Amino acid sequence: MSLSLNQRTTKRWTVEQAVAGCVRHGIEAVGLWREEVAEQGLAESAKLVREAGLRVSSLCRGGFLTRGDRAALDDNRRAVDEAAELGAACLVLVVGGLPGVAPGQAPGAAASRDLAGARATVAAVLDVLAPYAGERGVRLALEPLHPVYCPDRAVVSTLGQALDLAAPYPQEWVGVVVDTFHVWWDPQVFEQIARAGARIASYQVCDYLHPLPADVLLGRGMMGDGVIDFPPLTRAVLAAGYGGDIEVEIFNAEVWAADPDEVVTTMKERHARVVF
Template sequence: MNRLSLNQITTKNWTLPQAVQGCVNAGIPAIGLWRDKVAETGLAESARLVRDAGLTVSSLCRGGFLTTPGPEGHRTALAENLRALEEAAELGTDTLVMVVGGLPDGSRDLTAARTRVADLLAELAPHAQDFGVRLAIEPLHPMFCADRAVVSTLAQALDLAEQFPTEQVGVVVDSYHTWWDPQLAQQIARAADRIAAYQVCDWTLPLPADALLGRGHVGDGHIDFRTLTHHLTTAGYTGWIEVEIFNEQIWNTPGEQTLRTMIERHHTHVVGSDR
């Protein structure tokens, strides 16, 4: 339990105060916050609630969406991500998860979109260090390339991250997005201390109409968590293990029940998986 974190989206229907209290009641020591939920409660109040509860903020979701073209798109993305860095620092987390953005409307130019990602990271990285927060690039499964992330593999994320000091830019290993990658073991070893976050949920079938919501509890699907966690442990990762699930049925389940399932699956499939 000492590494388990609730990513707030897993209990989407809970307010931030409810999620904080749920973690306290369940004995979960950390929480990954979402900016919209923080905004509902207020930044200062959110920081106070988490601090007073004795929880660690494992990450803030999310920054990114860096691919909008043109000077105005660039200025807007830069300003929004600077705000996200400031919020992360205020909340006491050292990790801002970056979903880099998909293709702009009407575009088929992946090269240009990826160039804009690199350019904005170069502007943001020094500010991240000033705030004491690391930009954590999250590669998303290729089916989300068009609308959410033109970075699809851990190798691509590392190619970007390695242009900057480790304390400025790292990567996220999310089981849902990376489990299929035939180079995953080698890329996790390459990532080493660049791994800023490890997020877990399972790949379940059939996929729903909205593929974003096709995630299940650890152990309900096709991912080999013992091997995946072993690779991360071997690479030296000792940080938080965030449970991040997008699933309508789970969202409609009482939050307390979801947390009980999280804990049970954590013990069954993750704890002691180094071998």
């Protein structure tokens, strides 16, 4: 499995800078984010990646399906079209939290507490979105998030739940993301990785810091700086048949403030020494 730089790890880099950084450091793939792609321009981003000879390991992100409205569906269709233009291996979907609960904010009076209903909405929207993606050769990748994010970001918290949602569709249409930060704690993680098999669309790595910072979104650390035992997870993903890129995705204020080239140098060393 080759190494991929997720653009969030070097948050200060534009698409152009991230592509150049990958080339400079001998990294063969890059995971892009829609916001930065929009700033660079979709056609220009695709051209930069293509001319550099890089793979787009993922496009982040679609999702927030729990809203269940036309605007959410239309935005996800646009995300599918962008992934197709970029030739991305998958479009990562963060499915969304409880309706009316905004990320990082206290729930207001109108916030829903219907968790089962929110999960049912995700399944209903997938019924429409999955065929749209499949027709355009784009693979949706459902990403379960750690339960701490269930209220505001993802009502899908385990790999097993993600696989249940993916099951009705061809594996070429809907896969799952195995992200070490989000799944390391799950007592069924190895069983579910084996069950996932060819549905694994992306393997993302970073460490789980302890204690978490006040903003838990930024609790992702460089591999080796937290509590995750990476080699068993990597072996399990390999044994399941995954042969794609290992994408390093880190949300961390100190990492973002550091020199991006130094971050990538450390990332390569930790990938070789810690992840395997």
